[in-house]
Amino acid sequence: MHGSGAGGGHERGPGFGGPHEHGPSSGGPSGQGPGPGDRPGSDAGGGHGHGPGAGGGRGGGDDDGHGHGHGHSHSHAHGPAAPVSQHLRKVIAAVLIPFAAAVVVGLAVLWPGGAPGHERTGVGFDRQTQQATVTKVVELSCKDVNASGVPPTGDTSTAEGSSAAQQESGTCKKATIRVDTGKDKGRTFTEIVQPDQSRQLHEGQEVVVAYEPSAPKDLQYSVTDVNRRVPLAVLAGIFAIAVVVVGRLRGVMALISLAISFMVLNFFILPAILQGSNPLVVAVVGSSAIMLIALYLCHGLSARTSVAVLGTLISLLLIGILGSVFIDWAALTGNTDDNTGLIHGLYPSIDMSGLLLAGIIIGSLGVLDDVTVTQTSAVWELHEANPTMGWRGLYRAGIRIGRDHIASVVNTLVLAYAGAALPLLLLFSIAQSGVGTVANSELVAAEIVRTLVGSIGLVASVPVTTALAALVVSADRPAASSVPAGAQPAPAGAQPGPTGAQPGQGRGGRGRRRKR
Numbered sequence: 269m270h271g272s273g274a275g276g277g278h279e280r281g282p283g284f285g286g287p288h289e290h291g292p293s294s295g296g297p298s299g300q301g302p303g304p305g306d307r308p309g310s311d312a313g314g315g316h317g318h319g320p321g322a323g324g325g326r327g328g329g330d331d332d333g334h335g336h337g338h339g340h341s342h343s344h345a346h347g348p349a350a351p352v353s354q355h356l357r358k359v360i361a362a363v364l365i366p367f368a369a370a371v372v373v374g375l376a377v378l379w380p381g382g383a384p385g386h387e388r389t390g391v392g393f394d395r396q397t398q399q400a401t402v403t404k405v406v407e408l409s410c411k412d413v414n415a416s417g418v419p420p421t422g423d424t425s426t427a428e429g430s431s432a433a434q435q436e437s438g439t440c441k442k443a444t445i446r447v448d449t450g451k452d453k454g455r456t457f458t459e460i461v462q463p464d465q466s467r468q469l470h471e472g473q474e475v476v477v478a479y480e481p482s483a484p485k486d487l488q489y490s491v492t493d494v495n496r497r498v499p500l501a502v503l504a505g506i507f508a509i510a511v512v513v514v515g516r517l518r519g520v521m522a523l524i525s526l527a528i529s530f531m532v533l534n535f536f537i538l539p540a541i542l543q544g545s546n547p548l549v550v551a552v553v554g555s556s557a558i559m560l561i562a563l564y565l566c567h568g569l570s571a572r573t574s575v576a577v578l579g580t581l582i583s584l585l586l587i588g589i590l591g592s593v594f595i596d597w598a599a600l601t602g603n604t605d606d607n608t609g610l611i612h613g614l615y616p617s618i619d620m621s622g623l624l625l626a627g628i629i630i631g632s633l634g635v636l637d638d639v640t641v642t643q644t645s646a647v648w649e650l651h652e653a654n655p656t657m658g659w660r661g662l663y664r665a666g667i668r669i670g671r672d673h674i675a676s677v678v679n680t681l682v683l684a685y686a687g688a689a690l691p692l693l694l695l696f697s698i699a700q701s702g703v704g705t706v707a708n709s710e711l712v713a714a715e716i717v718r719t720l721v722g723s724i725g726l727v728a729s730v731p732v733t734t735a736l737a738a739l740v741v742s743a744d745r746p747a748a749s750s751v752p753a754g755a756q757p758a759p760a761g762a763q764p765g766p767t768g769a770q771p772g773q774g775r776g777g778r779g780r781r782r783k784r
Contacts, residue, residue, distance in 0.1 A: 356743055360574045367581070368560055374553035380539035396479040399495060402469050403456065404444040413440055413460050438463040445469075445477065445491060452479075457489045467494065474498075518566060525562040532558050533630075541626070544617045548588065551626030555584060555633045567641060572648050575740055579640040579733030580633075587632050587725035591625045594717050600624060604711045624714060632722040639677060639726055640733045643670055647737035659742035663734055670730035678723045685719045 441461040447453055461469055469475070474495035480488055511519040537554040541547050559580055567573040595602075602620030603612050612620055647666040651657065657665070686693070689712070696706045706712050 356740060357571055360571055360578075360740070364574055364577060367556070371553060371556045371560065374549075375536065375557060378540050378545050378550055378553060379536065380543040380545070395492070396481075397476050397492065398450040398452075398479055398489075399448045400445045400475050400477045400489075400491070401448055402443050402471055402473045402475060403446045405469060405471050406442045407439050408442055410438050410440040410462065413442065441469065443469045443491075445475065445489070447477065447489065450479070452489075455489075457486065459491055467491075521566045525565045528561050528565075529558045532561075537626075537630070541618060541623065542615055544615075547619055547622035547626040548592070548629075551629045552584070552588065555629055556581070559584075559633060559637065563637060563641065571740060572644055572737075573641075575737045576637075576640040576644040576733065579644070579729055579736055580636050582732050583636050583640070583725045583729035584629060584633065586728055587721055588625070588629055590724060591628045591717070591721045594721060595621055595625055598713055598717060600710060600714050600717065602714070604714055624718075628718050628721055631718065632725055635677060635681060635722070635726055636729055639670075639673060639729050642673060643730055643733045644737045646670075647734060648741055651741045657742070659738040662738035662742055666734040666738060667731060670734055674727050674730055677726055681723055681726065682719055685715055689715055 440463060443459050443461055444456055445459060447455045447457075459469075461467075469491070475491050476493040476495055477489045478492045480490075508523055511523055513519070515522060532554050536557075537550055540550045540554075559577065563573050563577055563580070567576070600621060602622075602624035603609055608620060608623075611618060611623075643666060646669045647662050650662055650665050654661075692711065693706075696712075707716060
């Protein structure tokens with residue numbers, strides 16, 4: 269057969285010249301796969317060979333088994349080829365380094381130095397709490413402790429009066445609780461638990477109690493919740509072990525990045541908003557910091573990760589713009605329940621609609637990271653499998669993968685919001701409200717905007733990231749290690765590399781057809 273390698277040289281042999289490294293050559297169809305007549309290549313480059321075998325590359329074969337064709341192969345010496353050229357790495361760095369610098373400046377300028385203090389109201393979550401233990405539980409008649417709450421008039425026609433009448437004949441519990449923390453450590457108090465209460469206390473149970481110093485002494489403490497620290501800590505431990513066992517080093521890095529994300533949220537985003545900084549600006553800076561730390565820590569400092577960062581950044585900007593437009597257009601105030609009302613009451617300077625937009629951006633970031641990293645990795649692997657594929661082919665193949673990803677991710681996002689708002693949806697169902705009435709209420713409309721804006725950003729991230737990855741990886745060109753056609757032939761007596769190369773792969777693991 270007749271085949272041309274990248275180098276000059278002309279010799280007789282059963283195959284054709286190999287890549288520019290010590291190792292097996294490649295040169296099958298389109299110059300990438302080996303033919304039966306391939307021979308090992310030398311370090312200096314390939315040559316022309318005439319011999320029997322199948323016609324590789326472009327061209328046909330004679331009836332006597334002599335093929336005529338041209339195959340081109342290239343791979344970098346001493347290891348895999350760089351994922352992108354040095355020039356492209358510089359271009360990516362020129363975009364990301366100023367962005368990272370801007371994030372650092374934003375963190376420094378907006379850093380709050382702690383949440384501002386305020387006088388506790390004793391309402392909702394704004395209460396002083398201590399840890400306590402139930403030391404004794406005694407059953408007794410609700411009538412004896414006057415816990416039924418039957419109206420003095422004896423009217424049981426209302427739902428409350430009827431329930432109280434039923435409780436009067438029931439059995440209540442008198443619990444003795446010991447305070448375990450704070451200045452009143454060791455102090456005990458009693459609390460009556462009615463039979464229809466959702467939370468029933470038992471001896472030895474650890475609870476959380478609220479403290480109100482302005483109340484009468486025997487009413488200063490009351491049970492507000494159960495202490496769930498132990499089961500939550502065990503569950504978190506199981507999660508961490510599972511991540512490390514399956515993910516190994518990547519799992520460890522993921523846990524570290526998760527911890528850093530919580531630190532940014534707790535020590536920067538929340539206090540900065542409470543200090544009066546613009547919630548949107550704080551969310552953008554904080555989310556960008558989390559994105560840079562999490563992606564590079566988990567996936568390494570590489571061009572592949574940088575493309576995922578760029579795709580995530582573009583998608584976040586789109587989410588921010590859409591969210592701002594539709595929150596303003598739909599006149600969403602962000603003040604929808606008791607908790608947001610309490611925040612607004614304590615800190616009137618906080619822009620609640622901006623807080624809603626900040627929540628949309630932060631909530632979308634986690635899913636965006638997943639989509640952009642997956643799409644970038646898919647395009648890179650497609651390029652590894654077929655280095656001759658151009659950016660259009662890579663984009664078409666990658667977008668087919670992305671369509672499946674879009675369907676599952678959007679469905680996941682919508683169901684996650686629906687699951688979180690299930691009690692609210694049940695209330696609307698009980699009230700037999702129409703779909704239009706339900707959707708028009710601000711409480712539901714805010715979730716609809718949150719879901720749809722986040723989903724649009726996720727959908728957009730697939731073509732954006734896929735196109736960026738395809739353009740970057742397909743723009744890779746042979747560097748200085750490639751030897752142009754017409755170079756000097758291989759030195760006499762050069763030792764051949766091992767045979768048995770895989771199609772499109774030298775010892776470095778990556779074959780590439782050189783552009784002519």
